Amino acid sequence: MKNLRNHMGIILPILVVAGLTIWPTITDSVSTRESAFTILKAIALASSLNILLGYTGYVSFGHIVFFGFGGYVGLYFINDQGLSIWAGMLIGGIASGILAFLLGKAILRLRGAYFALATIGINEAMKAFINNFDLFGGPIGMTLNFKVYKAYGGAAQALEMAFYVMAGLAFVALLMSYLVRTSKFGLGLLAIRENEDAAEVMGVRAPDAKTWAYVLSAIVPGIVGVLFFFKNGNVEPHSAFPLNSSIELLVMVMLGGQGTVLGPIIGAFAYQGMRGFLVTSDFFKDIQLAVSGILLLLIVLFIPSGAIGWLRQRIPALRRVLA
Amino acid sequence: MTILLSVQGVSKFFGGLQALLNVTFDLPEGQILGLIGPNGAGKTTLFNAINGVYPPSEGRVIFRDKDITHAKPYDHARMGMARTHQIVQPLNDLSVRDNVMVGACFGHENQNLTNAAKIADEVLDFVGLAIKTDQLAGSLNVAQKKRLEMARALAARPYLLLLDEVLAGLNSSEIDGMIQTVLKIREQGITIIMIEHLMKAVMNVSDRILVLDYGQQIAEGSPEAITKNEKVIEAYLGDPKLAQQLLEEE
Numbered sequence: 001m002k003n004l005r006n007h008m009g010i011i012l013p014i015l016v017v018a019g020l021t022i023w024p025t026i027t028d029s030v031s032t033r034e035s036a037f038t039i040l041k042a043i044a045l046a047s048s049l050n051i052l053l054g055y056t057g058y059v060s061f062g063h064i065v066f067f068g069f070g071g072y073v074g075l076y077f078i079n080d081q082g083l084s085i086w087a088g089m090l091i092g093g094i095a096s097g098i099l100a101f102l103l104g105k106a107i108l109r110l111r112g113a114y115f116a117l118a119t120i121g122i123n124e125a126m127k128a129f130i131n132n133f134d135l136f137g138g139p140i141g142m143t144l145n146f147k148v149y150k151a152y153g154g155a156a157q158a159l160e161m162a163f164y165v166m167a168g169l170a171f172v173a174l175l176m177s178y179l180v181r182t183s184k185f186g187l188g189l190l191a192i193r194e195n196e197d198a199a200e201v202m203g204v205r206a207p208d209a210k211t212w213a214y215v216l217s218a219i220v221p222g223i224v225g226v227l228f229f230f231k232n233g234n235v236e237p238h239s240a241f242p243l244n245s246s247i248e249l250l251v252m253v254m255l256g257g258q259g260t261v262l263g264p265i266i267g268a269f270a271y272q273g274m275r276g277f278l279v280t281s282d283f284f285k286d287i288q289l290a291v292s293g294i295l296l297l298l299i300v301l302f303i304p305s306g307a308i309g310w311l312r313q314r315i316p317a318l319r320r321v322l323a
Numbered sequence: 324m325t326i327l328l329s330v331q332g333v334s335k336f337f338g339g340l341q342a343l344l345n346v347t348f349d350l351p352e353g354q355i356l357g358l359i360g361p362n363g364a365g366k367t368t369l370f371n372a373i374n375g376v377y378p379p380s381e382g383r384v385i386f387r388d389k390d391i392t393h394a395k396p397y398d399h400a401r402m403g404m405a406r407t408h409q410i411v412q413p414l415n416d417l418s419v420r421d422n423v424m425v426g427a428c429f430g431h432e433n434q435n436l437t438n439a440a441k442i443a444d445e446v447l448d449f450v451g452l453a454i455k456t457d458q459l460a461g462s463l464n465v466a467q468k469k470r471l472e473m474a475r476a477l478a479a480r481p482y483l484l485l486l487d488e489v490l491a492g493l494n495s496s497e498i499d500g501m502i503q504t505v506l507k508i509r510e511q512g513i514t515i516i517m518i519e520h521l522m523k524a525v526m527n528v529s530d531r532i533l534v535l536d537y538g539q540q541i542a543e544g545s546p547e548a549i550t551k552n553e554k555v556i557e558a559y560l561g562d563p564k565l566a567q568q569l570l571e572e573e
Contacts, residue, residue, distance in 0.1 A: 191417070194415060194416055204429045205429075
């Protein structure tokens, strides 16, 4: 019983993801499924970014690089080497993890704004590299051979399957976020976020811990990238490495509450909902990014701990439920 | 007597500034070594050199028979060295218990979370912060933050504890409480080096005292010998009458 009480924090996140998963089945509509797919994708990416941003305190403006890079590598193996989507996802996730490990060794020694700037540079450098990398189709990118979908019972079935796989990935991301949050490793990360020098004096191996946090935050985005471009049928440099998506991810994590398990999930939900409204409205459709910029500004100014963080501060009784 | 820590000819230069010059001493297990000296004498720099924050430019630091001169602070922590900071460094957005658990989890006993929580509660009780356990560390006052620093260091169950001005900024009743705590820590068999400006406190508590001035070690010995040492009186205390006065007043 006590064990169950200690793990109440994961109940709400699971309910949200489960609700999103069964929502399209209830309404039985493809457009609902597409909306839910987008939200689940945002939840998976935002929860992953939260491990680095929320727990470790390192702001990455280029987290989408792992989504794009993993997606490219996975799609190459599916399309050109004839591997299954499962093998492709595995390879994409591992590729992103390795990239994060190598990058982490190089740039995680930077702190604060310098790290954030380096992450932007990496995203742009990767985009430029892929643009000139012929194996991955250069500027044209790669288009999935339609025959690939046959193995999954045709394109319509493959799209439906992709939705449930995405739901599974969102679940994996939130579970990972929760396990990190409640582990000894996670306590070390929180200590680094609060005061890296003090954490080192207390024995936290900050360079190692930061690198592993970066790797963990990169794996799911890599897998999500493979699935997304598999479903899309093609990948191009500008759709794989959009800087604005990185910033939107930051807004989601900050909006919901960085450093909490539920926060990025709520943030992803709310932001995608708002975005859906903005891009379909006549007035806002061209300036929806400006709205997210203003939103970020307002969050940083008035509720820096995000919605969930704010609730936790105001109502201590909720702390057990809102992990 | 086993030598726990041996500092051999340690010097530290920051560019042209010579912060420490050829500091040498041995610290036997179970003793309290007081480290005194005027402002800017290099006391905290010596701590940083021992602790791995700034590796020494010259010389060696031997801890439990291992050369740790160029090891990182987290290696020192894992080998059983813990410290408090002169300027408190709480992990503000974590609870007091979590702060102390970091010490227990990553210190040299490398505890798991369940044990660390138990140790944290014990240690917080020991330093008198038990009622603040669930508060955020940022909400504590200075005296409580100093105790929190101490609790974090103790939770690691270190062999050697470096205390950097734990009495500064405390009122007289808080000082008495803290001195009792320091003595109790020594009873547990933990060796201590303490930097302190309060003469009365450092004289009463220390087994031996080391005096630094302009980065140089100008005297070392028992508290009585130090108060009578002319070099010390000249460099540090000014005139002998003032020394006597300081000892009596505080």
